[in-house]
């Protein structure tokens with residue numbers, strides 16, 4: 700599986716039900732970010748920071764909160780390992796169980812909070 704196989708197609712995948720939720724970072728994907736904001740009337744969009752939004756279908760709008768909780772250190776109350784975290788995020792973002800297993804096997808780090816906290820701090 701490529702590192703970000705849905706990149707550039709997040710909105711399309713949310714609309715046709717492939718992705719339950721997409722996160723879009725303005726710095727990485729300015730076009731998708733701008734496009735998402737024009738779709739606010741037909742999709743559910745939540746800002747997590749000035750440059751980070753999640754997008755889902757209106758009927759799934761509770762999923763924003765799942766992402767929000769998984770993005771805080773509080774999630775460690777229920778999510779004990781980075782493997783668990785990545786499985787949950789993988790499903791939330793619409794990846795297949797095979798894709799998720801491959802990602803876990805490759806031991807890649809991603810843009811999630813967990814990888815950020817686990818990253819060895821320099822200095």
Ligand SMILES: [Zn+2]
Pocket residue numbers: 785808809810811812813814815
């Ligand atoms: Zn990660």
